[in-house]
Amino acid sequence: MGAITLEKVTKEFSGVKVIPGVDLEIAHGEFVVFVGPSGCGKSTLLRLIAGLEDVSSGTIRIDGVDATGLAPARRSLAMVFQSYALYPHMSVYKNIAFPLKMAGMPEADIKAKVEAAARTLNLTDYLDRRPGQLSGGQRQRVAIGRAIVREPEAFLFDEPLSNLDAALRVNMRLEISELHQSLKTTMIYVTHDQVEAMTMADKIVVLHAGRIEQVGSPLELYRNPANVFVAGFIGSPKMNLIEGAPAAKYNARTIGVRPEHIQLSTESGEWAGVVGVAEHLGSDTFLHVQVEGIGQVTARISGELNIHHGDRVWLTPPPERIHRFDGEGTAI
Amino acid sequence: MATLQTQTAARFMMAPAVVMLLVWMIVPLGMTLYFSFLRYNLLMPGMEVFTGFGNYEFFLTDPAFFVALGNTLLLVGGTLLATVVGGTFLAILLDQPFWGRGIVRLLVIAPFFVMPTVSALVWKNMLMHPVNGLFAWIARGLGFEPVDWLATLPLFSITVIVAWGWLPFATLIILTALQSLDREQKEAAEMDGAGPVSIFFHITLPHLARALTAVTLIETIFLLSVFAEILVTTGGGPGIASTNLPYLIYIQALLQYDVGSASAGGVVAIILANIVAVFLIRMIGKNLEA
Numbered sequence: 001m002g003a004i005t006l007e008k009v010t011k012e013f014s015g016v017k018v019i020p021g022v023d024l025e026i027a028h029g030e031f032v033v034f035v036g037p038s039g040c041g042k043s044t045l046l047r048l049i050a051g052l053e054d055v056s057s058g059t060i061r062i063d064g065v066d067a068t069g070l071a072p073a074r075r076s077l078a079m080v081f082q083s084y085a086l087y088p089h090m091s092v093y094k095n096i097a098f099p100l101k102m103a104g105m106p107e108a109d110i111k112a113k114v115e116a117a118a119r120t121l122n123l124t125d126y127l128d129r130r131p132g133q134l135s136g137g138q139r140q141r142v143a144i145g146r147a148i149v150r151e152p153e154a155f156l157f158d159e160p161l162s163n164l165d166a167a168l169r170v171n172m173r174l175e176i177s178e179l180h181q182s183l184k185t186t187m188i189y190v191t192h193d194q195v196e197a198m199t200m201a202d203k204i205v206v207l208h209a210g211r212i213e214q215v216g217s218p219l220e221l222y223r224n225p226a227n228v229f230v231a232g233f234i235g236s237p238k239m240n241l242i243e244g245a246p247a248a249k250y251n252a253r254t255i256g257v258r259p260e261h262i263q264l265s266t267e268s269g270e271w272a273g274v275v276g277v278a279e280h281l282g283s284d285t286f287l288h289v290q291v292e293g294i295g296q297v298t299a300r301i302s303g304e305l306n307i308h309h310g311d312r313v314w315l316t317p318p319p320e321r322i323h324r325f326d327g328e329g330t331a332i
Numbered sequence: 333m334a335t336l337q338t339q340t341a342a343r344f345m346m347a348p349a350v351v352m353l354l355v356w357m358i359v360p361l362g363m364t365l366y367f368s369f370l371r372y373n374l375l376m377p378g379m380e381v382f383t384g385f386g387n388y389e390f391f392l393t394d395p396a397f398f399v400a401l402g403n404t405l406l407l408v409g410g411t412l413l414a415t416v417v418g419g420t421f422l423a424i425l426l427d428q429p430f431w432g433r434g435i436v437r438l439l440v441i442a443p444f445f446v447m448p449t450v451s452a453l454v455w456k457n458m459l460m461h462p463v464n465g466l467f468a469w470i471a472r473g474l475g476f477e478p479v480d481w482l483a484t485l486p487l488f489s490i491t492v493i494v495a496w497g498w499l500p501f502a503t504l505i506i507l508t509a510l511q512s513l514d515r516e517q518k519e520a521a522e523m524d525g526a527g528p529v530s531i532f533f534h535i536t537l538p539h540l541a542r543a544l545t546a547v548t549l550i551e552t553i554f555l556l557s558v559f560a561e562i563l564v565t566t567g568g569g570p571g572i573a574s575t576n577l578p579y580l581i582y583i584q585a586l587l588q589y590d591v592g593s594a595s596a597g598g599v600v601a602i603i604l605a606n607i608v609a610v611f612l613i614r615m616i617g618k619n620l621e622a
Binding site: 050051052071072073077078079081082083085086087088089090098099102103146150 | 514516517519520521522523524525526530534535538539541
C-alpha cells in the first residue's frame with residue numbers, strides 16, 4: 001500500500017537531460033521530502049511520479065505494479081499544487097466533491113465524505129463559498145481536502161506552502177505533519193526550504209542538477225552529509241566550508257564545520273578574527289567573523305552575547321565535529 | 333483629479349469631445365424621428381406633410397416587415413451559433429502545440445480583414461456559383477446535381493458568408509481566454525480523474541464564460557445591421573427571402589424613395605435592437621460581473 005519505486009528514471013526536455021537517472025525506494029507510510037535549489041528537477045520528479053509528465057526511460061512502480069504508462073488518474077495518487085489549482089467557478093463543496101463526482105460515486109456518499117473532510121480541515125463553515133472568497137490558508141486546506149477525499153495511496157505536495165506568509169507556513173507545516181500522523185499515508189513533499197524538509201520528513205532526498213545527492217533521515221543528513229553540496233544545503237545558517245591550508249591540516253581538500261559547533265573565545269583559540277556583523281536573535285547570536293587566512297566564518301553562539309562589530313575573537317572548531325571532504329567533494 | 337479645480341478643468345477639456353459625440357448622435361436621430369412623422373417621398377419633393385403615425389402603421393403592417401424581422405433574428409442567431417461553437421472548437425485546436433502554429437493562426441485570423449463586400453463576392457462567384465463555383469465542381473465530381481446556393485438557400489448562404497467573416501473574431505477572443513486558463517487547474521482535474529470531455533465541460537467552458545459573453549454581445553450589435561453581404565449576393569431575394577431589417581429600410585428609402593417609411597423603419601429597428609440588448613444583458617450579462 002503506497003510504496004513507490006523509481007528505477008533508472010530519466011527525463012529529457014527537447015534533448016536536455018533534466019533528470020539523468022534516478023533510483024529511489026519510498027516505503028509505505030513514509031513522509032519523503034524532495035529538497036534542492038530551484039531548477040534541480042525536484043518538481044519534475046514529482047510530476048513524473050504523478051504521471052503529468054512522461055518518463056523518457058525507466059520504470060515507476062506503485063505498490064509493485066508498473067505504473068509508468070498509466071494515466072495520472074489511475075495511479076491512485078492525489079496532488080496538491082503550488083497554486084492550489086482550485087476550480088474558481090465551483091464552491092468549496094463542489095471543489096472537494098469533484099474527484100468523487102468524476103469517479104461516479106452516488107451523491108449521498110459524496111456528501112458524507114466531503115463533510116467529513118471539511119470537519120477534519122475546519123472548512124465546514126466555508127463549504128458554500130467560492131475559492132476567491134477564501135484566505136490563502138483556507139484555499140490550501142481546500143486543496144488538501146480535495147486530495148484526501150479520494151483516499152489515495154500517496155499524496156504528492158508540490159511546494160504547497162510557498163505562497164503563504166511566514167506565520168501561516170509554520171501552522172500549515174504542523175497541520176500537514178499531523179495529517180500524516182493520522183492518515184499514515186505515504187506523502188511526497190517537494191520544497192526548496194530546508195527547514196520544511198528537516199522538520200517534516202521521515203526521509204529527505206537531496207537533489208542537485210537532477211541527481212540524488214543523498215537520501216536519509218534529517219539527522220543523518222545533518223550529522224553525516226555525503227558531500228559538500230549536502231553539507232552546504234542542509235543546516236541553517238549554512239555550514240562553513242573552508243579550503244586551502246586549514247583544510248590540508250586535516251588531510252582534506254575541504255573541511256566543513258557547522259556554525260553552531262564552533263567554540264568562541266575572547267582570549268585564545270585556533271582561528272583569530274574580527275567580528276564583522278553580529279546578528280542578535282535573542283536565543284542565538286550569529287557572528288560573521290573575518291578570520292585571517294580563511295575568510296568569512298559564521299559562528300552561532302547560544303544566549304545573549306556582548307560582542308559587537310570590530311571586536312577581536314578566537315574560534316575553535318572541535319575536531320570531532322569537523323567534516324572532511326576530498327577533491328571530488330565526497331565526504332572522507 | 334482630487335481638487336475641485338482640476339475637476340472643473342477636466343470637464344472643460346472633455347467638453348468639445350463630448351459635445352461632438354452628442355451632436356453626432358442626436359442630430360441624425362432627431363432627423364430620423366422627424367422624417368418618420370412626415371409623408372416624405374423623394375419623387376414628390378416639396379410636398380411633405382405631417383402624417384402622425386401613418387408611416388409606422390404602413391411599415392409595421394407591411395407583410396415584408398415580419399419576414400424581415402424573422403430573417404434578421406435567424407441571421408443573427410445562426411451566425412452566433414456557428415461562430416461561438418466553431419470558434420470554441422477552432423480555438424481549442426489552435427491552442428494545441430503543433431508545427432507551424434504561428435502561420436496557421438495568422439491564416440485563421442485573415443478572413444476578419446477581408447471587407448464584407450469582397451468576401452461576399454468571392455463566396456458568390458467562386459464558391460457558391462452553380463456553374464463556376466467550387467462547391468458545384470465538387471458536387472459534379474461526386475455525381476450530384478450542383479446546388480444553386482443563393483437561389484435555393486439564400487438566408488442560409490448569407491449566414492454562412494457572414495459566419496465565415498466573424499469566425500476569426502470569436503476564435504481570437506476565445507483563444508486568448510483559453511491561454512489564460514491555469515495549466516495546474518487542468519492538471520488537477522486530470523489527476524482528479526476527469527477525462528478530456530469532462531475537463532472541457534467542467535473546467536474549460538466555465539472559464540470561457542466571460543469571453544463567450546463578450547463575443548455574443550459584440551457580434552449581436554454588428555450582426556443586427558448586416559447589409560453589404562445581402563446587397564452584393566442576393567439583393568434581398570429571391571422575393572424577400574433574404575431581406576433583413578436594414579435591407580428592408582434600404583428598399584424603402586433608396587428603391588422606393590419613401591424617406592418617411594424608411595425613417596419609421598429605422599426607429600423600429602432601434603427599438604428592436606434595444607429589446608434584444610436588454611434580453612441579452614439579462615440572460616448572459618451576469619457573467620461579466622467579476
